[in-house]
Amino acid sequence: MPSISQKGLSMPESPIRKLVPYAEAAKERGIGVIHLNIGQPDIKTPKIALDAVKNIDLEVLAYSRTEGSEVYRQKIAKYYAKNDIEVNASQIIVTTGGSEALAFAISSIADIGDEIIIPEPFYANYNGFATAAGVKVVPVVSHIENNFALPPIEEFEKLISPRTRAILICNPGNPTGYLYSREEIKKLADIVKKHDLFLVADEVYREFTYDGMEHYSVLKEAGLEEHAILIDSVSKRYSMCGARIGYLVSKNKEVIKTALKFAQARLSPPTYAQIASEAALDTPQSYFDAVKVEYVSRRDLLIAELIKIDGIKVAKPQGAFYCIVELPIKNADTFAQWLLESFNVNGETVMVAPAGGFYATEGLGVNQIRIAYVLEKEDLKKAVYILGEALKAYKD
Missing domain, CATH: 3.40.640.10 (Type I PLP-dependent aspartate aminotransferase-like (Major domain))
Structure with a gap:
């Protein structure tokens, strides 16, 4: 069999997208998946x-x-x-x-x-x-x-x-x-x-x-x-x-x-x-003003809900629409996969991006996740609740 290039073998998987097969499998089982993993805004295109x-x-x-x-x-x-x-x-x-x-x-x-x-x-x-x-x-x-x-x-x-x-x-x-x-x-x-x-x-x-x-x-x-x-x-x-x-x-x-x-x-x-x-490029400034207000509101709600969960650390974003959350677990990759394969609250679970892939230093970020707050506030609040319940149930 012809061999794959070393460069190809060295290419890292996307921490944002690598769990997609597990999310799709969850959906096929009838589980609703709230996507916190990808920076796809739900804001309407101009x-x-x-x-x-x-x-x-x-x-x-x-x-x-x-x-x-x-x-x-x-x-x-x-x-x-x-x-x-x-x-x-x-x-x-x-x-x-x-x-x-x-x-x-x-x-x-x-x-x-x-x-x-x-x-x-x-x-x-x-x-x-x-x-x-x-x-x-x-x-x-x-x-x-x-x-x-x-x-x-x-x-x-x-x-x-x-x-x-x-x-x-x-x-x-x-x-x-x-x-x-x-x-x-x-x-x-x-x-x-x-x-x-x-x-x-x-x-x-x-x-x-x-x-x-x-x-x-x-x-x-x-x-x-x-x-x-x-x-x-x-x-x-x-x-x-x-x-x-x-x-x-x-x-x-x-x-x-x-x-x-x-x-x-x-x-x-x-x-x-x-x-x-x-x-x-002809989009009026009022569009951006409204979007910024919405993202600040989402960020503030997300942070307020996250800090209610015991044992986590969260950084407060000053821009963009992401935050890093450190969880009281050993491995975020294993936890993120477990969320999609084995856990739900009332038929719903969450998909997160393990943060280890956002580092180059081996071993850093292994118990962190990235959350993209690009969803409606009610969905964000529900997602954090599910995350909190999952941490109570999860065994490393």
Whole structure:
């Protein structure tokens, strides 16, 4: 039998999706499954975006330009300008989701065996993108006890080696909801300039910051023109996960030139999705204001219900719509599978994402889960109740 590649064997499973077969089996048995595992908002997609596709009159559904349509990229640049980020269309590559933008960025700046420093826990697919590119993730540990704050800069410097190519952050963070302050971005800027590294910032949740806190983009920081790479997406901002449209943005001409070659290999981003995404840029601010109010309300209810459960720790998110919860158990993977296979309350159970897959350090996060609070408040309240009852019944 022909053998599978070592790279393929090394690819990590998604902690968000690997339990899907167990969830589907539970549903086939008649068990209702409340999904806390995946960041698929139930917020309605802006009608203006859906109507743009519905009403478009095309005779040929053609390729777009490799870097995305000129008109769309010009409108994206205007969106950034509204957020005090000065870029032009030539500094933007439209990608098939933020995932492709990340893959292009890593492949453009790092060779096989190179290293990228990432504060952990981090978006689980960073492990997958790095493995696919043959790049090593070097983690900097942050802790639930201090709400996953940025580790001291000295911790980053200890890890920098001749193979280090970049520091990668998610701001606000998935899975922690942590929001980097202006001062923290400036500290990171200083270190990448000092050591001549790239600073890659995944900013797909920038619209969702809470408690009066503001998002500070890496592209606002003076002196980072050759160092900063921004990753963005329409998925969460407009509740358009299925559109699969993202952006890679950089003022570094060589980064854009190189990423464009990777983009040419996949031809072009999807045309219909660009039409919808371009229209979505005209979504009024009132849409985002209402969404933020809803997410704050959901977060506050979720935290209030979780802290009623004995023995758990929970970090309070400052942005995005996730939180990490530490449970009084030994192994969250085993617990999450048990929830789907063996437990229910009145015919319902919950599906969570074990948090071990959001770490690169072996053994960390094994008793933690990530919860996405993208459901109606009554569903969240019910889900936490089921989780509490499950912890009472569960035997390690």
